[in-house]
Amino acid sequence: xxxxxxxxxxxxxxxxxxxxxxxxxxxxxxxxxxxxxxxxxxxxxxxxxxxxxxxxxxxxxxxxxxxxxxxxxxxxxxxxxxxxxxxxxxxxxxxxxxxxxxxxxxxxxxxxxxxxxxxxxxxxxxxxxxxxxxxxxxxxxxxxxxxxxxxxxxxxxxxxxxxxxxxxxxxxxxxxxxxxxxxxxxxxxxxxxxxxxxxxxxxxxxxxxxxxxxxxxxxxxxxxxxxxxxxxxxxxxxxxxxxxxxxxxxxxxxxxxxxxxxxxxxxxxxxxxxxxxxxxxxx
Amino acid sequence: xxxxxxxxxxxxxxxxxxxxxxxxxxxxxxxxxxxxxxxxxxxxxxxxxxxxxxxxxxxxxxxxxxxxxxxxxxxxxxxxxxxxxxxxxxxxxxxxxxxxxxxxxxxxxxxxxxxxxxxxxxxxxxxxxxxxxxxxxxxxxxxxxxxxxxxxxxxxxxxxxxxxxxxxxxxxxxxxxxxxxxxxxxxxxxxxxxxxxxxxxxxxxxxxxxxxxxxxxxxxxxxxxxxxxxxxxxxxxxxxxxxxxxxxxxxxxxxxxxxxxxxxxxxxxxxxxxxxxxxxxxxxxxxxxxxxxxxxxxxxxxxxxxxxxxxxxxxxxxxxxxxxxxxxxxxxxxxxxxxxxxxxxxxxxxxxxxxxxxxxxxxxxxxxxxxxxxxxxxxxxxxxxxxxxxxxxxxxxxxxxxxxxxxxxxxxxxxxxxxxxxxxxxxxxxxxxxxxxxxxxxxxxxxxxxxxxxxxxxxxxxxxxxxxxxxxxxxxxxxxxxxxxxxxxxxxxxxxxxxxxxxxxxxxxxxxxxxxxxxxxxxxxxxxxxxxxxxxxxxxxxxxxxxx
Numbered sequence: 001x002x003x004x005x006x007x008x009x010x011x012x013x014x015x016x017x018x019x020x021x022x023x024x025x026x027x028x029x030x031x032x033x034x035x036x037x038x039x040x041x042x043x044x045x046x047x048x049x050x051x052x053x054x055x056x057x058x059x060x061x062x063x064x065x066x067x068x069x070x071x072x073x074x075x076x077x078x079x080x081x082x083x084x085x086x087x088x089x090x091x092x093x094x095x096x097x098x099x100x101x102x103x104x105x106x107x108x109x110x111x112x113x114x115x116x117x118x119x120x121x122x123x124x125x126x127x128x129x130x131x132x133x134x135x136x137x138x139x140x141x142x143x144x145x146x147x148x149x150x151x152x153x154x155x156x157x158x159x160x161x162x163x164x165x166x167x168x169x170x171x172x173x174x175x176x177x178x179x180x181x182x183x184x185x186x187x188x189x190x191x192x193x194x195x196x197x198x199x200x201x202x203x204x205x206x207x208x209x210x211x212x213x214x215x216x217x218x219x220x221x222x223x224x225x226x227x228x229x230x231x232x233x234x235x236x237x238x239x240x241x242x243x244x245x246x247x248x249x250x251x252x253x254x255x256x257x258x259x260x261x262x263x264x265x266x267x268x269x270x271x272x273x274x275x276x277x278x279x280x281x282x283x
Numbered sequence: 284x285x286x287x288x289x290x291x292x293x294x295x296x297x298x299x300x301x302x303x304x305x306x307x308x309x310x311x312x313x314x315x316x317x318x319x320x321x322x323x324x325x326x327x328x329x330x331x332x333x334x335x336x337x338x339x340x341x342x343x344x345x346x347x348x349x350x351x352x353x354x355x356x357x358x359x360x361x362x363x364x365x366x367x368x369x370x371x372x373x374x375x376x377x378x379x380x381x382x383x384x385x386x387x388x389x390x391x392x393x394x395x396x397x398x399x400x401x402x403x404x405x406x407x408x409x410x411x412x413x414x415x416x417x418x419x420x421x422x423x424x425x426x427x428x429x430x431x432x433x434x435x436x437x438x439x440x441x442x443x444x445x446x447x448x449x450x451x452x453x454x455x456x457x458x459x460x461x462x463x464x465x466x467x468x469x470x471x472x473x474x475x476x477x478x479x480x481x482x483x484x485x486x487x488x489x490x491x492x493x494x495x496x497x498x499x500x501x502x503x504x505x506x507x508x509x510x511x512x513x514x515x516x517x518x519x520x521x522x523x524x525x526x527x528x529x530x531x532x533x534x535x536x537x538x539x540x541x542x543x544x545x546x547x548x549x550x551x552x553x554x555x556x557x558x559x560x561x562x563x564x565x566x567x568x569x570x571x572x573x574x575x576x577x578x579x580x581x582x583x584x585x586x587x588x589x590x591x592x593x594x595x596x597x598x599x600x601x602x603x604x605x606x607x608x609x610x611x612x613x614x615x616x617x618x619x620x621x622x623x624x625x626x627x628x629x630x631x632x633x634x635x636x637x638x639x640x641x642x643x644x645x646x647x648x649x650x651x652x653x654x655x656x657x658x659x660x661x662x663x664x665x666x667x668x669x670x671x672x673x674x675x676x677x678x679x680x681x682x683x684x685x686x687x688x689x690x691x692x693x694x695x696x697x698x699x700x701x702x703x704x705x706x707x708x709x710x711x712x713x714x715x716x717x718x719x720x721x722x723x724x725x726x727x728x729x730x731x732x733x734x735x736x737x738x739x740x741x742x743x744x745x746x747x748x749x750x751x752x753x754x755x756x757x758x759x760x761x762x763x764x765x766x767x768x769x770x771x772x773x774x775x776x777x778x779x780x781x782x783x784x785x786x787x788x789x790x791x792x793x794x795x796x797x798x799x800x801x802x803x804x805x806x807x808x809x810x811x812x813x814x815x816x817x818x819x820x821x822x823x824x825x826x827x828x829x830x831x
Contacts, residue, residue: 038767043778045777045781047795067794067795067796096785176765180765181765183774184773184774184777185774185777185778185781186765186770186771186774186778189765189766189767190765191766191767195767196767199767199768202768206653208626209637209640209641210640210650251310252310254306254307254310255306255307255308255310258303258306258307261303262300262303262304265296265297265299265300265303266300268293268296268297269293269296269297269300271293272290272292272293272294272296272297273293273297275286275289275290275293276290276293276294
């Protein structure tokens, strides 16, 4: 090897190594687990205290949760809105009235985060799916969400996407989400996803008469951080049961991975067709 | 040459490309598809839906809704009988299959059979200038019936109907009950009647969720499921009686399929079928380690709607199949499991605990306290001897009302947003004692005051109650606990009180203000750290914090 060749190889090695980002070893050491909330719909009493606490913790308009107002509001099935990250709905079933708190499910592989062009919607290492200010307002996250959760502020001059962030700011300060803290019946319990799944399974196996043997969110849409257990089939209390068990990004990744490949193959394929069809004239 | 090589390479590449595109499109469009829901008609008025999905699979045209009653009247008007459509054997019995005389289950023959006999008859009527039915396709196969499902309510042949038939037939059981002698060589003589061995139709003719027995296999082969078998048995007999001019049972669909069911209270005074069953007996098993159990068979008969609720396989003793070791006939469920399984509906413990969970009065305590601890799959200590009494009939005694307990208790330890709550302690105890004394099952198991206290003060030892040192809620439930398996104090109060009120379906004490009034001043810090970022701008600070 002469001097010139040596310098050449050294130069390319330095340039290419600088391009490859060295993996952060620190993050590897402190592996985090996904956190989530176990919602026991048999325990919820429909007091809407979680809605109020959520509003207080997230700086949203504070709802009136007096008993008369509750009665009136719970008549309708509501959806989350830009000013309500969580809503409690009331369903009449054969096993009596069931109250169901609805909010972002914090999917393990969120469709919204996969769809986001600028990584404004992100899945944190701790399981929280959060939204950031660098959003460009394309609303792809709204389309890609199987649970219809991200909401766009159509009435604002500088609109944002609004949704539950599992109280990421409170979590950083070492506090449980506001809704979990105020729940008077512990219908909501916060913990690592592994622990809440275990607890859900324990409750079901200890009360086979009370619960149906299904944990909503264990496998739905590839698994979610918010998991629900119930006494009645989930389709009867407003849950979508047709969303499948595949994580939503998976429906498009296979196709998207093929795109660069096709970009290379397209000219070649066209060339092939041309060669095949114009054979006589060339010769 | 070189050109050809490049050419073939490129052709292969383009093929790969096409495959990739197809795969990609498939991935994108293979999201779960929601199928349109079936329209279920719960009250079909004598209509029959002819679809035969089991034989035909998916059919090109929607199923035909057939009005049977209309055709019966039309046939009667012409002075004809049922044998216009159904074939009858020499005894005057029919299998009510249609089209008649077609035994083949081939799709084409069956379809032609339907079309020929329906349209044939309609055509004849048109020729004879009578009122007739449709003859073109869409007149019968109506598109609006594509998703229609007709669902007749199941007929319950309860003790009332059984007794009615019994009285009319003067205790002659042989008309309905038969057994099938598998060892008889002449097949026509296999259906026999054995006195004292009458069983339920379901044991041989019901195939749901079961490994088929030898007799069930025979009836399965003959296509005699419970629906076909009971239709044949009932309607044939009713039809013959009617032809003889006697008073006969119902023949129209809706007359049997009423959807109304008798409750246990309605059937209270109706005598149960007599098959020389024991009345009051001791269940004693040879070589068993436990003592005998007293069993009142008559009492249990009166409290069930059907024998099959316990005798799920045959009207025999449990220990015939479920021996101490377990047999193949009993699916290797041994006797102990058969009596004690908490999950089975047929076992003693399973049935008793389901009563405790389902009866609204019992559920008040038992929604939290399991009659049998399922975690360990064993009964709680001291409760074995309640049933296993030996050769003595158990003494049942009612609980007397207590003398020294607090009348009212003020719960103020967690008062924050609301004012302290008053708990009517004595009133609750008296109510629970009344509930327990009114139920035979409850008095059998609750024999002293301790069992009532444990309703709320669960996990209390017996000695603690007698020494008057009952632990309070706050002894175990910590005020701030929000962990997964430890219920906090606020939650314990709410779930204990509200849960009981809800399952007992009490109207009182379901609203917040009924137990505690809202305090005049709302304390500032309801959630641990109140954000002062109520204003929208301040929220940005939080968002910026998240940005690394």
